[in-house]
Amino acid sequence: MNDRSETTRKLAEADRGGKPEAPMELALAEARAAAARGEVPVGAVLVGTNGDIVARAGNRTRELNDPSAHAEMLVIREACRVLGSERLNDHDLYVTLEPCAMCAAAISFARIRRLYFGAGDEKGGGVEHGARFFGQPTCHHAPEVYGGIAERDCADLLKSFFRERR
Numbered sequence: 001m002n003d004r005s006e007t008t009r010k011l012a013e014a015d016r017g018g019k020p021e022a023p024m025e026l027a028l029a030e031a032r033a034a035a036a037r038g039e040v041p042v043g044a045v046l047v048g049t050n051g052d053i054v055a056r057a058g059n060r061t062r063e064l065n066d067p068s069a070h071a072e073m074l075v076i077r078e079a080c081r082v083l084g085s086e087r088l089n090d091h092d093l094y095v096t097l098e099p100c101a102m103c104a105a106a107i108s109f110a111r112i113r114r115l116y117f118g119a120g121d122e123k124g125g126g127v128e129h130g131a132r133f134f135g136q137p138t139c140h141h142a143p144e145v146y147g148g149i150a151e152r153d154c155a156d157l158l159k160s161f162f163r164e165r166r
């Protein structure tokens with residue numbers, strides 16, 4: 001597999017031209033890996049100031065018996081650990097599904113600069129649906145939000161996962 005260098009190349013492009021599809025492909029790979037583990041296929045990638053990948057993860061709620069082990073939470077925790085900081089200023093988060101309210105809150109607390117997500121989540125989303133966390137007066141930092149990145153791939157992955165489970 002030539003995935004890694006391909007991704008690196010695309011990330012370099014993303015840094016120059018701002019193509020959000022490249023890190024999202026990596027998030028999709030994490031989502032597929034999560035599905036293979038029997039987890040809900042959601043993947044996330046945290047990108048640093050130079051376009052470097054600081055952390056990547058897929059959901060692990062079942063494996064860890066932890067309802068908070070969403071992909072976004074795992075990459076935020078890992079990135080904070082690696083950087084030795086509780087803040088991720090100037091970092092961008094890519095996630096295949098619209099974050100839930102819990103993850104939106106964590107994204108806000110971490111001061112993440114931009115949020116790119118794939119598919120919208122009418123049932124569980126907390127950004128454009130439900131709590132709309134970033135729009136609340138109690139939210140003190142809202143990232144720039146870009147939805148619908150590689151939306152079809154992200155949504156198809158979830159659909160086929162739940163179809164197979166039925």
Ligand SMILES: [Zn+2]
Nearest residue numbers: 070099100103
């Ligand atoms: Zn979440």
